[in-house]
Amino acid sequence: MIIDAFIHRLERFAVLSPEEKAAVRSACSSTRSLPPRFELLRQGESTTGTNLILSGFACRYTMLPGGRRQITAYLIPGDLCDVRACMLDGMDHSIGTLSPVEVAQLSHDSMLELTQRVPGLTRAVWWSTLVEEATTREWVLNVGHRTALSRTAHLFCELFSRMHAVDLTHQNMCEIPITQSDLADALALSPVHVNRTLMKLRALKLATFRHQHLTIHDFKGLQEVGGFDPAYLRLEDPSPFSEVRRPGASPPPRPDHAETTML
Amino acid sequence: MIIDAFIHRLERFAVLSPEEKAAVRSACSSTRSLPPRFELLRQGESTTGTNLILSGFACRYTMLPGGRRQITAYLIPGDLCDVRACMLDGMDHSIGTLSPVEVAQLSHDSMLELTQRVPGLTRAVWWSTLVEEATTREWVLNVGHRTALSRTAHLFCELFSRMHAVDLTHQNMCEIPITQSDLADALALSPVHVNRTLMKLRALKLATFRHQHLTIHDFKGLQEVGGFDPAYLRLEDPSPFSEVRRPGASPPPRPDHAETTML
DNA sequence: CGTAGCCTTGACCGCCCTCAAATTATGTGG
DNA sequence: CCACATAATTTGAGGGCGGTCAAGGCTACG
Incomplete structure (x- = not known):
């Protein structure tokens, strides 16, 4: 749930x-x-x-x-x-x-x-x-400095990591119920070029997006192509493919006074 | 001050x-x-x-x-x-x-x-x-969907409006102490192309950026080219060139309970 | 007065857009 | 379950915006 x-x-x-x-x-x-x-x-x-x-x-x-x-x-x-x-x-x-x-x-x-x-x-x-x-x-x-391939790879890394964090991934796959046009509008690319890019990602054996499902073939490679550093997402478990999940470690320390002041 | x-x-x-x-x-x-x-x-x-x-x-x-x-x-x-x-x-x-x-x-x-x-x-x-x-x-x-000209125009509208809000404009001019390369890094353009774009803005008699000074020749036109809508800045005085400044109106109303909860 | 950084200009090239059409999913009613 | 309609994906050809590389001119400042 x-x-x-x-x-x-x-x-x-x-x-x-x-x-x-x-x-x-x-x-x-x-x-x-x-x-x-x-x-x-x-x-x-x-x-x-x-x-x-x-x-x-x-x-x-x-x-x-x-x-x-x-x-x-x-x-x-x-x-x-x-x-x-x-x-x-x-x-x-x-x-x-x-x-x-x-x-x-x-x-x-x-x-x-x-x-x-x-x-x-x-x-x-x-x-x-x-x-x-x-x-x-x-x-x-992403839209400023990365090529279409890199951009798309980055977005897939982000989406898969976020989906993983809410436990909505199954092994190396997750459901992304959007169209290629929806991707295009986020990536600031034309739908046509998104399509070509997806095929390239598939050919490179990095990831497949098809029938509303994203399958990661090579996260490391995808991450490299996209220049993806998960730090900004501040997830407990930065990589969805890390060997050990939640290794019994406590959550990151936080200042106690912040509760009262929000600053 | x-x-x-x-x-x-x-x-x-x-x-x-x-x-x-x-x-x-x-x-x-x-x-x-x-x-x-x-x-x-x-x-x-x-x-x-x-x-x-x-x-x-x-x-x-x-x-x-x-x-x-x-x-x-x-x-x-x-x-x-x-x-x-x-x-x-x-x-x-x-x-x-x-x-x-x-x-x-x-x-x-x-x-x-x-x-x-x-x-x-x-x-x-x-x-x-x-x-x-x-x-x-x-x-x-801006970096996603606008052309170099439009993008630059938009940024100039934003900067001039913000500078105006802190009273750092003089008529239709203000000091922007940065280089064309600094602009390029914000606009996700090459310095070379920023230069060409600035010349175009000058030729169109919209704005001049030179010697660290931004001069607005035609704010309306610049706004149109850039697709600039100042609403997102939430300024008291949305347009730096409006006829009346602060027409005695009270600041926008705000919920009082927000003080305690921040939500 | 010299040097370094910044700005300007020119030539060439590639990524991605546009337009257009074919093919394949998706879904609906008979 | 099939016929049809609609939406989504795929493929192709051509062109433009903006990038890169390179060189020359300008300005500021020591």
Whole structure:
């Protein structure tokens, strides 16, 4: 269950009692199923709550004059989509689904209540924000300085690592329910060129993306081609193909005062 | 004085008493002068405090294999450079100066003290973070989907607007103390092509960048070419060339509860 | 007055875009 | 289960934006 992954993420910041975990679970009980290409939040709108993605893919995007779309982030299961929209008075981009998506609806009120009952939550949310910010910076590098092949390799490394972190990979494979056009809009490439690039990745025996499934043949090689350094994702387990999983080590130390000040 | 601009920014979130303003001023009293091309914070390092830029330009950047540099943000007077590095255990990018820079040093402790004395500070800092994040997203659009001309026009609109917001413009001109190569590293273009693009902007009578000075000949036109919509910057005064400056209007309304929860 | 860094200009080339069409999935109703 | 429609993927040909390499001119500053 994906909520377990979410709770696991929270546990990097706070020890949760069974009651607290139950509180998180019950707050996520109200779910909604959305069709593909559904606009969750339109540019300019404000929001009254947030959604936790339980299954499927969504994205942040901006439409450009000429009908082109730039995707600036993929939102995958376990991601909160837009906690911070409420701090500003109107979104500067849109959020929409790419595949069928199931979300847990968290009203603003229930989030407030939850943050009071679960002390580490606020910190976890802000921490996620920082990781997202770092990811966006990485995307600037990607579209700015890397070739189509390298760019695509990098994105696949990122996606596979993130999917692995929420336990949605099976051996060297995971489901990525998006089209080549959706990839193109994220990579700032034409769909045609994405297609050629995918074939090249396949020919190089690095990765295969087909029928909405990503298969990694050679992670090391893919990482090298893409210049991928997983540090910015701040995962517990930086490589999805490391020999030992969670070697009994404790989570990274964190300053205790941060809880109160957020600075 | 640039600290006034900083205080003015804070005043969007809290009414500051003269004593509180004095507290901010005195916290910023310890200054340091840095040479150009000085590495303020290296990738992987942690930080114990933050710096408020008083004069000059700095930037966030990442070095890529091959010696190329991607600048992901310009830091201008009035910007805090890296309040949130302390939340994570190692920077995923570097921060360095582009020109001679004067900074006010704010230790972690003095920031903590200041946040307690000045209630709106925490919120102001996080709000800046969100604007920075939005700006980075805009840069993804820029390097991804715009031509060299459009890209450069967009950056000039952004820079001029930001400089205007901290009162560092003089009519249609402002000082941008960086080289064409520094522009190239931000725009993901070669220095050669930046040069050609600057000449084109001049020929089109849109803007001139020369001798570290940016002159805007036709903001409207520049905005159109660049597809620039200032909304993401969340400035009080969206256009630097609007007829009326600060027409006595009150700052945008904000939720009061946000102070306590930050969500 | 000399040197170093920055800016400018020219020639050539390759990555990726565009347009267009064929082929293959996907899905729907009979 | 098949016929059909629609969307997604694949393939080909041609062209342009911007990169690279190289050399010359300018400016600033010691």
